[in-house]
Amino acid sequence: MVRPYAVKWLKGKRKRGAASGAAAAEDAEEEHDEQVEVVEEQEVEEKKRRGEELAAAAAASVPDDRRGTEEGPLEALPGLPIVATQDRRPKQGVIFILERASLRVGRVGKKEHILSADDDANYLKNKGENPAEFRPDIVHQAMLAILDSPLNKAGRLQALYVKTDDGELIDVKPYVRLPRTFKRFCGLMYQLKTQKSIHATGKREKLFRMIKNPVTKHLPVNSRKIGFSYSSEKLVRLQDYIPAVGDDVTLVFVVGAMAHGKIDSDYTDDLISVSNYPLSAACCISRICNVLEQRWNIL
Numbered sequence: 001m002v003r004p005y006a007v008k009w010l011k012g013k014r015k016r017g018a019a020s021g022a023a024a025a026e027d028a029e030e031e032h033d034e035q036v037e038v039v040e041e042q043e044v045e046e047k048k049r050r051g052e053e054l055a056a057a058a059a060a061s062v063p064d065d066r067r068g069t070e071e072g073p074l075e076a077l078p079g080l081p082i083v084a085t086q087d088r089r090p091k092q093g094v095i096f097i098l099e100r101a102s103l104r105v106g107r108v109g110k111k112e113h114i115l116s117a118d119d120d121a122n123y124l125k126n127k128g129e130n131p132a133e134f135r136p137d138i139v140h141q142a143m144l145a146i147l148d149s150p151l152n153k154a155g156r157l158q159a160l161y162v163k164t165d166d167g168e169l170i171d172v173k174p175y176v177r178l179p180r181t182f183k184r185f186c187g188l189m190y191q192l193k194t195q196k197s198i199h200a201t202g203k204r205e206k207l208f209r210m211i212k213n214p215v216t217k218h219l220p221v222n223s224r225k226i227g228f229s230y231s232s233e234k235l236v237r238l239q240d241y242i243p244a245v246g247d248d249v250t251l252v253f254v255v256g257a258m259a260h261g262k263i264d265s266d267y268t269d270d271l272i273s274v275s276n277y278p279l280s281a282a283c284c285i286s287r288i289c290n291v292l293e294q295r296w297n298i299l
């Protein structure tokens with residue numbers, strides 16, 4: 001079993017030293033460590049000046065209680081990191097609901113953890129369960145597709161709810177930075193399932209929390225709930241469908257985070273298919289995000 005997320009993160013932070021922005025720099029390196037640029041001295045100076053201007057503008061747009069300190073930016077908060085670069089000014093936004101997410105806890109041997117088809121197939125078969133139904137990896141990929149999207153970074157994700165296949169409902173704050181690796185993701189989800197909420201150490205705000213069902217209770221009154229299923233007979237081009245809905249409603253996208261079966265469409269206003277092919281949840285979400293990013297000119 002993995003250590004609790006906050007503990008691991010702090011340990012990593014201590015090792016790296018308390019240099020400001022260390023976490024953010026590491027992330028950037030992760031993504032771009034192959035790209036080494038040689039820049040003329042003059043250009044460096046110019047970039048530095050522009051960077052300082054942008055940083056000052058960004059700091060001014062962030063509410064006081066969310067700003068970083070001189071010691072370090074927001075990513076340096078102890079506990080769960082959050083995405084500091086996100087623009088959080090209110091704009092027309094969208095909501096995602098992930099349906100039938102498999103995040104079930106089981107005790108295999110002496111240890112409890114989130115059960116998965118890959119690691120616990122024998123245990124699940126012995127219990128008479130179908131391993132194919134235990135796919136936390138689909139939930140991880142789907143959440144990354146939503147939270148890492150430019151759409152979210154531009155502040156257009158209003159809320160993310162995850163409905164688990166054992167009847168729980170999770171509220172995920174859009175500015176949380178999800179663990180990149182599956183193992184750490186499962187460690188975090190285990191913490192959430194057992195403790196019912198997760199917040200940045202020393203902060204009251206809960207970044208993940210279990211909330212009461214039904215999910216519809218948490219949606220705005222003027223929301224349009226659009227369910228996604230390959231098996232729907234209503235095949236649409238998302239580029240045409242979304243503008244036709246209009247700007248006066250909050251779009252709620254309901255996507256399945258399971259391997260097989262259909263989403264619960266009892267509460268959706270529509271059930272659409274967006275491709276002639278069965279897509280993964282992450283691919284389906286990327287399609288939705290791409291259309292919205294083009295519509296709102298998010299590059």
Ligand SMILES: C[S@@+](CC[C@H](N)C(=O)[O-])C[C@H]1O[C@@H](n2cnc3c(N)ncnc32)[C@H](O)[C@@H]1O
Nearest residue numbers: 228229230255256261273274275277278279281
């Ligand atoms: C791995 S699929 C689940 C497979 C399931 N047989 C289905 O089609 O609903 C995960 C989710 O992606 C979405 N999805 C996959 N292909 C799609 C398509 N062609 N059109 C709309 N949504 C799709 C659905 O929400 C689905 O629940």
